[in-house]
Amino acid sequence: MIKSKFTLLSLILISLFYNCAANKIPHTPLAKDIKAIAEKVANWQIETFEDMGKYRALPPLEKRKKWHHRNRYHDLDWTTATLYTGMYEFSKISDDKKYTKWLLDIGNRNDWKLFKRVYHADDHAVGQFYLNLYKDSKNETMIHPTQNRFDSIINSEKGQKFLWHWSDALFMSPPVWARLANITKNSKYLEFMDRQYHKTYNKLWDKEAQLFFRDKSYFDKTEKNGKHIFWSRGNGWVFGGLALIIPELPQNWEGKSFYIHLFKNIANTLKHIQREDGTWSGGLLGDEKDYPNIETSGTSFFIYGIAWGISNGILDKTSYEPVLFKAWERLSKCVNKEGMLGYVQPVGAAPGDSYKDYTEVYGSGAFLAASSEMYKYLIKYYPNKNK
Template sequence: MKKLKFLVAVVLLVSINLSQAQKIKPAKVKKVMKTVADWQIDHYRDAFSSKEPHHPLDWTNAALYVGMVKWAKMAEDTKYYDWLKKIGDKHKWKLYRYKYFGDDQAVGQMYLDLYRKYRDEKMIKPTKEQFDFILLHPAKTSLQWNTPYCLDRWSWCDALFMAPPVWAKLYNITGDRKYLDFMMSEYKATTDFLFDKKENLYYRDESYMAKLDNGTKIFWSRGNGWVFAGLSNIMNELNPESEEYRYFLGIYKNMAKKLVEIQTPQGHWAMSLLGQEFYPTPETSGTSFYIYGLAWGINQGILDVETYEPSVKKGWNALVSHVTKDGMLGYVQPIGAAPGKAWPNKSEVYGTGAFLSAGTEVYKMYKGK
């Protein structure tokens, strides 16, 4: 029996090493991205984490659109832009339910990106009007969790992916600093509150600061993935010579250094980032966001290729190994706020969005090689 277990372990180790050693070819990256994008469009209204399909303007789908826009730019097929545009037209380019709630602003990222392509004022008008109202009536509530109206500000780390890039894009498009100034003020407040300077990771919200999981601090993988990908999306909108860009760059570099240190041998990141021995199950949404952010940094000349490319390569090969023949990305953790479980036959729209974001930067990395 011991000999059999040893042989099984050897086979698994060899298969993992072979997978990680596979060369990444741009054509294959593009092919798997198309398969995943097409599958998701076909299954767009399927329910995964919930009994009913997510509302088209919900944060779950907004994260999908962020990746789908990036894919549309490289797809050489207008059907992806057409699909996104129909969603905006159907909902009159309005943000989702609550005026101050960061998650409900996330769909604005897609609207503003489509505005840049089509230059149709109706695509940007509702977002601009809502943000102008917020500027005139800013929330004064606490960032402490479960206090009254704490969700009117970015009191949870996921929000740093959802809302700040919309403010940054609006600043870039209009040239009006009031959008940038508001974003910077609120982002700094959240970071000062939720960022652990020792670990260079974000707590999901205040309620996790005093908790331990198997003796380790709880840093949720997808939660930090939201932040890390959001940093790239924000910096894309800023002048690299600006003070604001340098602020985000500092956070980004600290997180990137930490992330490569805690990546698992299999290539993914554990659902509890500091507790991989307790969470061996792969998780593809957080991993996709990390691969996106790291590959983006290499492409921007921010991260050293020799140091960071092995992590991107290992992570991308791990992600692709969890894509079914039909194009479903498996092992996406369901909706949550903390480390949990994931399954090979369970997906989610935000996982697909993260995968498509990752693919665009991985493609750029290897296109010239």
């Protein structure tokens, strides 16, 4: 009888040990460590910016042939625009002015113009860092091309149609419209953004899953487990975009609650589908076995949004901090000793492969935004540990 009780007690203790290990509470990171790894990523990305092609040539040739490759994307492309957004966020927590200078050089050599497609959301994305730098300097040169482009869209017949018909667009264009409205205090930019945003929401938001389809072609596509396909980075674009839009909205504007409610709904979904390793699968509702590699671009956007949401009183700290720290703990291990962020899914429009030694500039941008917001979060909530 004694032996039997001892065996039973041993089994209970062993079970408790493994349950605690599996569900361990992640440690609280230090702000200085986050700043250091972000600086490493920022420096590496600036140093390799002109020759990014070689960092897209590592996976097997048969897979490479399926991918969209260029040696370096255009200065004004959406990929680089995402990097600039993250670099700007990092410049605000760094004491080194070289990051701001690098962004100024990009803007000056392109005359502060948006990219070539007038109505395409992707070609508006560089306006994010233009308007941010304008707010810092009040240099009118930085804002005029964007304002002129947006005025032409508002005054055109095509501008009244459904323009943002894919989820990524909600990161690329709406934050620029919202920021321009805030800067100019002209409500026409906010009204345009709000109309177009609701058109996309009405078309692509899935009320049951509380996530966005990437575009209408995914309405009937499913994962191997039978659940709908919801692309991680696609929803990352939306979630990160909301964290950029909401601060620009007028405090008493009646439409603001829609964006806050949407942000909270996505966050709640993310909390419940986080992987054991702390990240999110490339297909958010797919089984982990079907996504054996982690994917860092979507995860970075989710970290950015959650940290911002808690810091701004939109998300509950007690509920979301464990999600945040668990995600950061894994993401931070995806930066190599040189400063390259790995496991970034290549350009695409659906869940796909990711590799340890493969990166993209938009991945670095998302990581820099995430780490910058994490840094501010820790300074705010754990000041004694981060003096």
